[in-house]
Amino acid sequence: MTADPAWFADRARLEDGNWLFATYVFETEREPREAAADLCREQSTAQWARPGVTEDFRPRHGAKVVALRTLRSSPAPLHPSPFDGPGPFATAEVVVALPAGNFGANFGMLLTTLLGEGTFFTPGIATIRLTDLQVPDAYANRFPGPQFGVEGLRASFGVKARPFLFGVVKPNVGLDPASFAALAEAAWRGGLDACKDDEQLADAVWSPLAERARLCGEARRRAEAETGEKKIYVSNITDEIARLRPHHDAALAGGANTLMLNALPLGLPAARYVREWARVPLLAHFDMVASVSRAPGFGVESAVLTLLQRMAGFDIILFPGLGARMRSTEAEVRANIEACRRPLGTLRAALPVPGGSSVPGDLAGIRALVGGPDFGAVAGRAVFGHARGAAAGAAELRAAADAVAGQACAF
Amino acid sequence: MTADPAWFADRARLEDGNWLFATYVFETEREPREAAADLCREQSTAQWARPGVTEDFRPRHGAKVVALRTLRSSPAPLHPSPFDGPGPFATAEVVVALPAGNFGANFGMLLTTLLGEGTFFTPGIATIRLTDLQVPDAYANRFPGPQFGVEGLRASFGVKARPFLFGVVKPNVGLDPASFAALAEAAWRGGLDACKDDEQLADAVWSPLAERARLCGEARRRAEAETGEKKIYVSNITDEIARLRPHHDAALAGGANTLMLNALPLGLPAARYVREWARVPLLAHFDMVASVSRAPGFGVESAVLTLLQRMAGFDIILFPGLGARMRSTEAEVRANIEACRRPLGTLRAALPVPGGSSVPGDLAGIRALVGGPDFGAVAGRAVFGHARGAAAGAAELRAAADAVAGQACAF
Numbered sequence: 001m002t003a004d005p006a007w008f009a010d011r012a013r014l015e016d017g018n019w020l021f022a023t024y025v026f027e028t029e030r031e032p033r034e035a036a037a038d039l040c041r042e043q044s045t046a047q048w049a050r051p052g053v054t055e056d057f058r059p060r061h062g063a064k065v066v067a068l069r070t071l072r073s074s075p076a077p078l079h080p081s082p083f084d085g086p087g088p089f090a091t092a093e094v095v096v097a098l099p100a101g102n103f104g105a106n107f108g109m110l111l112t113t114l115l116g117e118g119t120f121f122t123p124g125i126a127t128i129r130l131t132d133l134q135v136p137d138a139y140a141n142r143f144p145g146p147q148f149g150v151e152g153l154r155a156s157f158g159v160k161a162r163p164f165l166f167g168v169v170k171p172n173v174g175l176d177p178a179s180f181a182a183l184a185e186a187a188w189r190g191g192l193d194a195c196k197d198d199e200q201l202a203d204a205v206w207s208p209l210a211e212r213a214r215l216c217g218e219a220r221r222r223a224e225a226e227t228g229e230k231k232i233y234v235s236n237i238t239d240e241i242a243r244l245r246p247h248h249d250a251a252l253a254g255g256a257n258t259l260m261l262n263a264l265p266l267g268l269p270a271a272r273y274v275r276e277w278a279r280v281p282l283l284a285h286f287d288m289v290a291s292v293s294r295a296p297g298f299g300v301e302s303a304v305l306t307l308l309q310r311m312a313g314f315d316i317i318l319f320p321g322l323g324a325r326m327r328s329t330e331a332e333v334r335a336n337i338e339a340c341r342r343p344l345g346t347l348r349a350a351l352p353v354p355g356g357s358s359v360p361g362d363l364a365g366i367r368a369l370v371g372g373p374d375f376g377a378v379a380g381r382a383v384f385g386h387a388r389g390a391a392a393g394a395a396e397l398r399a400a401a402d403a404v405a406g407q408a409c410a411f
Numbered sequence: 412m413t414a415d416p417a418w419f420a421d422r423a424r425l426e427d428g429n430w431l432f433a434t435y436v437f438e439t440e441r442e443p444r445e446a447a448a449d450l451c452r453e454q455s456t457a458q459w460a461r462p463g464v465t466e467d468f469r470p471r472h473g474a475k476v477v478a479l480r481t482l483r484s485s486p487a488p489l490h491p492s493p494f495d496g497p498g499p500f501a502t503a504e505v506v507v508a509l510p511a512g513n514f515g516a517n518f519g520m521l522l523t524t525l526l527g528e529g530t531f532f533t534p535g536i537a538t539i540r541l542t543d544l545q546v547p548d549a550y551a552n553r554f555p556g557p558q559f560g561v562e563g564l565r566a567s568f569g570v571k572a573r574p575f576l577f578g579v580v581k582p583n584v585g586l587d588p589a590s591f592a593a594l595a596e597a598a599w600r601g602g603l604d605a606c607k608d609d610e611q612l613a614d615a616v617w618s619p620l621a622e623r624a625r626l627c628g629e630a631r632r633r634a635e636a637e638t639g640e641k642k643i644y645v646s647n648i649t650d651e652i653a654r655l656r657p658h659h660d661a662a663l664a665g666g667a668n669t670l671m672l673n674a675l676p677l678g679l680p681a682a683r684y685v686r687e688w689a690r691v692p693l694l695a696h697f698d699m700v701a702s703v704s705r706a707p708g709f710g711v712e713s714a715v716l717t718l719l720q721r722m723a724g725f726d727i728i729l730f731p732g733l734g735a736r737m738r739s740t741e742a743e744v745r746a747n748i749e750a751c752r753r754p755l756g757t758l759r760a761a762l763p764v765p766g767g768s769s770v771p772g773d774l775a776g777i778r779a780l781v782g783g784p785d786f787g788a789v790a791g792r793a794v795f796g797h798a799r800g801a802a803a804g805a806a807e808l809r810a811a812a813d814a815v816a817g818q819a820c821a822f
Contacts, residue, residue: 044611047581047796050594057585079707083738101616102584108649111676112610116698120705121767123736170458173513174468183461199523200455205512238519241652241684265522267678273652287527288703294531295706296490325534327494356532385458 006048006058007037009097011066017138019097021066022114025297026128027078029085032092035124036065040096042118061102067095078127078297091297093131105142107268107312115292115300130300133307140345143311144272148281149348150341150374153315156281157193158230162405163363164316164351164376165193165397166234170384172198177207181215183390187383188223188231190391191398196234196378199262199285203239203247210250217255234283236260237274244274252279258316264288264305268312275313283316284309286355290320294327302328303335310340310350316376321354322365328354330369337370351376358382360400367404377401417459417467418448420475420508428549430508432477433525437539438489438708440496443503446535447476451507453529472513478506489538489708502708504542516553518679518723526703526711541711544718551756554722555683559692560759561752561785564726567692568604568641573816574774575727575762575787576604576808577645581795583609588618592626594801598794599634599642601802602809607645607789610673610696614650614658621661628666645694647671648685655685663690669727675699675716679723686724694727695720697766701731705738713739714746721751721761727787732765733776739765741780748781762787769793771811778815788812 011021028035040063041048048057071091077084078091103109113119114130122128148156153164167187169180184195195216203209216233223231235256237247251259261271263284275282292299302319309317319336320326333354340352353376354366363377379397386393422432439446451474452459459468482502488495489502514520524530525541533539559567564575578598580591595606606627614620627644634642646667648658662670674682674695686693703710713730720728730747731737744765751763764787765777774788790808797804 045582045584046609047583047792048585049582050586050590051796051798051800057582061585081707081738082740083735102611104613104615106649106651106654108651108673108677108681109611109613112649112673112696112698115702116673116676117610117696117701117766120701121731121736121738126738171456171460171468172458173456174459174472175461179461198457199528200513200520202515202520204515238517238523239680240517240519241680242687243517262519262523262527265527265678266519267676267681269650269652270519270678270680276653285523285528287523290528290531291526291703291710292699295709296492298706298709299702320532324494325532327492327532327537329493355528381458385462387462389462 003033003037006056007040007062007065009064009066011095011097014064014066014097017136018100019136020100020139021134022096022098022130023093023132024096024128025071025091025093025131026125027089027091027297028124029087029089030124032070032090033068035122036068036092036094039094039119039122039125040065042122043096043098043113044102046118061099063099064097065094066097069093081126083126100139105139107272107308111268127297129297130304132301133304135344137345140311140347143347144275144313145311145344145347146313146315146350147275147278148315150351152348153281153351157232159193162373162401163367165191165401166353166376166378167192167195167383167394168198168378168380169195170380173200174206177212177215180207180212181219183384184216184233185219185223186390187394188220189226190394192383192394194232194234194258196260196283197236199236199287202236203243209235209237209247210254213251213254213256220255232258234258234260236262238262238266241270241273244270245277248274248278256280258283260285262287263309263314268308271309271312271314281315282313284314284318286318286320301335302332303339306336306339310344310347314350316351316353318353318355318378321356321358323356326356333369353378360396363400363404373405414444414448417469418451418473418476420477422477422506422508425475425477425508428547429511430547431511431550432545433507433509433541434504434543435507435539436482436502436504436542436708437536438500438502439535440498440500441535443481443501444479446533447479447503447505450505450530450533450536451476453533454507454509454524455513457529472510474510475508476505477508480504492537494537511550516550518683518719522679538708540708541715543712544715546755548756551722551758554758555686555724556722556755556758557724557726557761558686558689559726561762563759564692564762568643570604573784573812574778576602576812577764577787577789578603578606578794578805579609579789579791580606581791584611585617588623588626591618591623592630594795595627595644596630596634597801598805599631600637601805603794603805605643605645605669607671607694608647610647610698613647620646620648620658621665624662624665624667631666643669645669645671647673649673649677652681652684655681656688659685659689667691669694671696673698674720674725679719682720682723682725692726693724695725695729697729697731712746713743714750717747717750721755721758725761727762727764729764729766729789732767734767737767744780764789771807774811774815784816
């Protein structure tokens with residue numbers, strides 16, 4: 001059996017703005033060329049003609065293999081399963097061209113194509129990972145992208161030529177709104193740009209979102225008056241759909257000037273929905289990203305999810321950063337940074353924030369990786385667990401940020 | 412170092428309706444008891460007091476270990492990573508009690524707790540899987556659950572004591588609405604209960620949702636008149652949030668009487684949002700489920716996602732079924748069936764549909780697994796790729812369903 005040529009094409013012929021290019025690495029006991037052809041079939045027009053009718057939907061609607069290489073062969077599979085045959089197992093990298101007309105410019109159907117039944121249930125492909133997604137400008141431009149972007153954030157908040165400093169107010173869960181606002185105020189006065197809710201804190205019984213935003217707004221204005229700097233309060237409005245807009249309104253009325261969404265738990269369509277009417281920058285937290293990205297060879301690269309979050313309209317994107325706790329390689333962090341800023345139609349760049357409880361000593365390393373000061377750092381206990389108080393912790397972080405701002409720009 | 416007793420509790424003390432019980436299996440190089448305590452800390456109040464303040468948020472807000480057992484120890488990790496130490500690696504199963512007050516009855520914050528940063532970035536836990544979730548009745552009752560449920564589906568559509576038969580109209584992508592409706596009509600006349608859109612077909616340029624629904628509605632009424640049976644057209648309304656309600660209205664106006672959502676690509680909050688105003692049953696497709704559930708030891712059991720989809724309000728839930736292509740064990744399929752029907756507050760049971768291109772010969776096996784006729788089967792090419800046409804394919808499937816309906820009920 002040889003692979004049907006209808007599932008193969010020259011990439012050059014498909015560079016007309018109507019095709020996305022998705023790179024997958026997969027493992028199979030089959031001939032990789034045949035398995036790749038079946039992957040295309042399952043990701044598009046699985047049955048391309050009615051019985052007895054002379055028709056073929058593949059030229060227009062079929063996904064196409066535009067590149068394929070076998071990376072290695074192994075006698076054992078990466079993830080053994082009761083459904084395995086005797087092997088050997090070939091690992092191949094394929095670039096699949098996906099016709100945008102099949103799914104349109106909406107996240108529900110795009111994700112269904114990229115990570116749906118077709119992708120994970122192609123015969124003979126047990127282990128598969130989406131490693132890259134290239135989106136043509138014409139397609140990207142059908143998504144909103146960041147409303148402010150890095151330049152807009154710098155203009156709005158007056159943070160010049162140094163990293164943005166975020167702090168997650170701690171204790172993260174259980175603290176009353178007045179105590180929360182007092183800690184935030186101390187951290188702003190000490191030198192933080194932004195105080196944010198933890199990803200596990202949104203509208204809670206013991207800390208209603210509206211009341212916390214009101215008290216943080218008052219504290220923010222006092223800190224701004226004292227420091228002469230603009231300060232940022234990031235309110236986490238993650239909730240059911242019908243409550244997102246009331247939370248937006250209450251948070252802004254109180255004094256929040258950036259909003260946070262736990263992007264994957266909420267869903268990318270919900271994030272894009274908020275972007276349609278949000279009047280302030282949006283920040284994405286990376287909950288659930290590891291659940292689909294960290295198993296070796298399986299799921300999706302976190303950088304692809306970062307790219308999609310940028311398309312949805314996030315101005316600030318957190319992703320797992322460097323260090324043993326975050327278990328992310330430098331290559332993964334770099335790929336996420338690039339997903340925030342690489343050319344993407346007319347969409348603005350998002351501010352990359354390698355997350356995971358930064359301490360002042362981390363900033364120089366992140367700056368080197370980014371090649372400049374266009375990033376954010378998030379501290380938790382380094383500020384709010386500091387033995388001499390949040391202001392002292394914030395001041396140490398700010399000194400580190402000012403120090404890296406002074407370095408010559410590497411790009 | 413010994414684990415802090417503040418992170419441990421008797422489960423009996425927490426059976427007051429305010430705690431969820433999440434079972435995780437994790438691998439660690441640390442002492443499992445210490446790692447489990449840190450998991451609880453990261454999933455709740457990571458810093459439980461302000462420096463210098465005598466307070467402790469753990470009694471009320473801390474997650475708690477209520478059961479822990481070590482399953483095995485291995486010199487090598489399940490998924491090797493550059494961040495591993497020398498080993499050995501213990502695999503442990505922990506039941507964590509999660510305080511519902513921390514996150515409330517909303518999917519965004521619930522998923523953040525279950526599968527967020529805390530879960531996947533606990534120090535020393537590289538590999539972790541959510542294997543079960545027990546929800547107290549008081550918490551479950553804050554979610555809508557199915558509007559119709561199995562009994563409501565049988566009453567609405569008059570399908571008695573046999574499985575529901577679904578067919579995915581094929582060619583799935585590329586077919587014009589009139590041809591689509593003609594195929595659906597043939598399948599309904601042959602004996603299918605329901606014709607549904609493919610998960611890769613929603614509102615498409617070549618097949619606008621409204622026009623397809625209108626033509627399928629006309630075809631459905633003709634088939635109903637001829638057969639004397641109620642027939643079902645399932646329209647896939649997956650799209651951005653702002654378009655869900657217009658799609659609902661257009662699909663119903665045209666003649667759809669069940670709506671499909673690609674649940675995870677859309678997001679559970681969006682599914683619950685549709686449930687708030689949908690006037691017909693909702694069907695969930697399992698796109699993306701494999702991406703978080705199929706890597707061994709990692710992510711989440713598909714049955715937990717099925718339970719959450721039932722809480723969100725789906726009446727009909729597809730999940731990967733039996734067979735080599737679907738790569739699901741019998742235990743996984745059973746767990747999904749139970750998630751559809753096990754007691755869950757006052758929430759109705761959902762109809763379980765083990766997916767993956769069923770053929771007539773599959774029905775007896777599914778019936779045996781379910782222990783009765785309360786399930787659905789989905790055929791694709793067995794009906795629409797049938798050499799003698801869709802009516803003949805549907806008739807064969809219907810004969811198989813009628814045959815299993817005749818068997819004595821096993822429960």
